[in-house]
Amino acid sequence: MPAAAAVLMAGFRSLAPKTRNLVVAGGLSAFVLGVYYYTMRAVGGTDELQVAIDKFEEMKKKDAGNNSNAGS
Numbered sequence: 001m002p003a004a005a006a007v008l009m010a011g012f013r014s015l016a017p018k019t020r021n022l023v024v025a026g027g028l029s030a031f032v033l034g035v036y037y038y039t040m041r042a043v044g045g046t047d048e049l050q051v052a053i054d055k056f057e058e059m060k061k062k063d064a065g066n067n068s069n070a071g072s
Contacts, residue, residue, distance in 0.1 A: 012020065 011013070015023070
């Protein structure tokens with residue numbers, strides 16, 4: 001382990017348990033929010049999934065209408 005990392009770990013371990021938990025929770029929250037932000041930017045804000053779901057539901061309604069008419 002590099003000397004700088006050892007000093008940081010020694011400083012982290014000297015914190016109170018609740019403080020360590022808050023530091024870890026903050027780091028994890030920042031990571032999750034960063035991944036969410038990156039993903040939303042990569043998708044470009046388009047709602048392709050919702051459009052596909054709507055098309056599928058329309059096709060299902062048409063199929064259900066055709067099948068009920070065929071049985072009559």
